[in-house]
Amino acid sequence: MRIALSILIILIFSSCSKENKLLAPVKYKGKYGFINTKGNWIIEPKFDSVGIFYNGYADYYIKGKSGLINQDGEIIIPAKYSFIGNVESDLALVEIDENYNFSDLNDNLISDISFYDVGDFSENLVPVQFKDDGKWGYMDVTGKMKIDTLFDYADIFKNGNGLVEIGDLEFLIDTTGTIIDTVVSPGLRYKKYRVTGNADNGTLGKVSMNRDTIMPNKYSSFGYVQNDKFWFKQNGKFGLADNLGQILIQPIYDELSYFSDNGLARAKKNGKYGFINEKGKTVIDFRFEDVGGFKYGLAKAKNNSQWGFINKSGEFVIEPKFDRIGHQFRPTNAKFESMYEYERNY
Known part of the structure; x- marks a missing residue:
């Protein structure tokens, strides 16, 4: 009974550390931290700058270098990169010497090479561009190239389809890189x-x-x-x-x-x-x-x-x-969240 109770207490405290908190990044006496909606410090002001929380993690800056913290303020990736992006698929985009790679949450780069440009992860694939020839392909979450660098441009996947360009033509490919359709330009979108x-x-x-x-x-x-x-x-x-x-x-x-x-x-x-x-x-x-x-x-x-x-x-x-105040309050586990809702296409 005591063992079961101890396990329950551990689970409760573990879940508390992962709860979806409302936090705002603020600057106080020259340093940045995060407060809750009662104005209490959740993460003490000790950073030169901070970003916003996304998927439970936020970027921070010290002496011009960027790292990653979790919602308890614990350092996940030390401040050593020129830039660090949002966490997707437990990976964060990082900039090294004007090239890009991805780091896991144990501070390990997943690829032996860095890229000239990258997109966002979707369906466990990310479009990457090589500097030498400017061609795009797709890498998986383990750092392996899954679709060869054949394209002049590659976009994210949606519902199993990725949009790519070869010359003046656009194609839809599946997650194996097989062309499944030719894209016809839709022309002007309908507007009221x-x-x-x-x-x-x-x-x-x-x-x-x-x-x-x-x-x-x-x-x-x-x-x-x-x-x-x-x-x-x-x-x-x-x-x-x-x-x-x-x-x-x-x-x-x-x-x-x-x-x-x-x-x-x-x-x-x-x-x-x-x-x-x-x-x-x-x-x-x-x-x-x-x-x-x-x-x-x-x-x-x-x-x-x-x-x-x-x-x-x-x-x-x-x-x-x-x-x-760097940003309004937002959930720590949120992804992109608009400040206002309005019609972009009218």
Whole structure:
């Protein structure tokens, strides 16, 4: 019984160390570390710089060299590389003398040679380019070349298919390197709207695919569509319009972001930052030196040259005492995560 209880306790503590924590990278008294949403140090500030957590690991820098830590702050790979990338398939991309290789989590390079360029791992294969002839092939997670360097370009695999180029032709190959299809250029993607005019002289406009005018040619910039709305810039000021071209918020802001998942957008007016809703109502007063967007109920905010985190009422829940906040809170086990959700193709 005691043995079973001891094993259970060990398993609990092991699982705690791998839990998906919400952490933010912050700079305090010249050094970087990570805090949780209560403002407590999870990883003490001892690094010259840090990145974000991805798949449970984050890059860090000391004296210009990069290494890898886990979510408990333990050094997995010492700081000895010019660059270290995200961990995929328990491997991290590393840069050595302007060439690339992959390191496992025991700090061992998986290939005897380094590459001129590489892509990302997908389906346990990664596209790699040799410097001598510029050709691309695919390497597996053990460092062995699985598909020979025959291609002028090679992309990642999706659903067992990889896109490659030979001369002016594109092909789909399977994971053995066998060509299974010739790719026909799909041409222009379907878009609901088209931008016309020139941004440099403030003559941008929007028309439908039937060439009906949505926005006349008098703007200098448009944002992506988000919930059938988008920001626009006119005469140096930002406002909000809908997909029919109706102006929802007049261009009165020096800056305007996309809307966070709590319905608030970061805005700047008269030199100060605050937050507005989609109707243009000020929800958090314009009193901050700078702010970031909301994520997981918190937004970074700056007052008196120091950074902290505020809630949706505009109150500091983590006092402004940091030199810098590198990124909003995000799960340590997450992969890529967008700050805002919007339509990139419209």
